[in-house]
Amino acid sequence: MSAIKLFKNAHIVSPTDLGLMDLLVAGNQIAALGSGFEAGSSNLPIEVIDASHCYLVPGFVDSLVHFIGGGGEGGFASRTPEMQLTDATLGGVTTAIGVLGTDATTRTLTNLLAKAHALETEGISTYCHTGSYEIPCRTLMGNITDDLILIDKFIGVGEIAISDFRSSQPTLDEIRKVAAAAKVGGILSGKAGVVSVHVGSGESLLQPLWQAVEGTELKLSQFYPTHINRNEAVFQAGIELAKAGAVIDFTTSTTSYDLQHGEVAAAAALARALEAGVPAMNLTLSSDGNASLPVYNDHGELIGLEVGKVQTLYQVARQAVLEYKVPLSDAITAITAAPAAVLGLKHKGRIAAGMDADLVLLNKTDLTIRDVFAKGRQLVKDGKALVKGTFEK
Known part of the structure; x- marks a missing residue:
């Protein structure tokens, strides 16, 4: 060629x-x-x-992928598999950001970084976040700032978890310190220093982020919350946050169980957010590829596990255009220019x-x-x- x-x-x-x-x-x-x-x-x-x-x-930018899989809710045997190159490329994804999740013990930052380099060698562009769900954050160089400055592929922190029973139940001061360290690391390394935030279905919703910036020099725009289509309450809270300047993210991988139990379909969420007046550049889609997607019965008992798929990123963007009449430029923005901008990837999107x-x-x-x-x-x-x-x- x-x-x-x-x-x-x-x-x-x-x-x-x-x-x-x-x-x-x-x-x-x-x-x-x-x-x-x-x-x-x-x-x-x-x-x-x-x-x-x-x-x-433009090639699609997937801002949240579990390159090395994740720990499943069903024990060791339910650990999800690693992502492969064509999982991304057949879905048009040419840039992907790798993260850890709940499991930062059997899934490590060194393994994540190695997989990112492998995928880059095979053909796509890759970056990573340091840390995981928990605070204090696990790092490679000893702290967040050093990781962002000294490790080229690390561009942010996360996904730290809030409003979720699997989170480390961080205090406001802990959230602020993570954001401050990420900001300084980003400034000194020329990176976005964004904080990717996993949002659960807890009653506090997005209040920890509002409270974290109150009375400080931190800005909402430094936080990048995902899973904002988890349920109607989280969705409405996300719309409020986006109108205040934050970029919010809708997850495209899902299960029929989740949709039947209140999740807002990602394509519908994108259409509704645009109709509500949120600027297209404040809305993104991500796949949560290779994440564990638990399925429960009516008694809340785990009965199965599915795996997130990177190719759902474009499938949902396409659905938004064909079924929900979202303008093509807005749907493409959600998987190219908008994620590239919030992640500080100036040559992408x-x-x-x-x-x-x-x-x-x-x-x-x-x-x-x-x-x-x-x-x-x-x-x-x-x-x-x-x-x-x-x-x-």
Whole structure:
């Protein structure tokens, strides 16, 4: 494959709708956008890609994935499996952020970091958060600030848990200290220093975040709460937080049990939040890929476990457009520009000269994924994986 690629006649949604254009990729970056580009008689090896009848959109950014799986609610045998490369690429995900969850004992930051490097070697861009559900946070270098400054792949903290029986029941002072350390680490390393927050269904909802910033120099925008579609009460609290300036995240992996017991479907949550006046850049979707999804009976007893899937990220964005009439640009924003911005990934999430050449071609007829490119390299063609992970068959 040539390092120089010319996309012809693409309908570019950057995620702003730019209409029909040509796009030139050189190496791992977007070189230029315009009209009438031709390969000509140049001796340079240029690969021409016919993008007619397709939308060309940025590669998707999944802000919450359990790269190495997570501890299951059913004991050791229910530990979920690791993510594989095509779990992401077949769903258009070219950038993913790895986290720990409840289990920071048998799942470790060193293992998470190693898996992030493995996935990067195989073809996509990866980053991680230090810490886990619990506070005080487990770190590699001894504290949050050092982790963010000294470890390139660490861009934030989390997902710390609030309003959940699985959390460490942190005090306001503990939450503030985590946010302050992340902020300083971010400033000194040029990273966002965001605090990813797992929100449970407890009665306190999002009050710990409001209270944490009250009377301090902290801002709501530094907290990035996820699972905001967990139930109607959490959803409404999230809308209030987003209108005050925070970016909120809806989880796309789910079970029929969760939906039957009050979870707001992620596609519906996105549509409702936009209708409520929340700016598109304050709304994101994430997959919670490879997380444990417990299923209970009517007596609250565990009867099964399902596993979160990265590919639900685009499935839900597509559903939001086709079923809930969310504008395509807004749905794409929720999985590209918005997560890239809150995570401080300046070269991701948009189609423009100088940005990373992470690109997805969508068939206009049904919005299915045709081709996927990560850092200029084609990983998926006609919906099939051209590149697989090291241990994928």
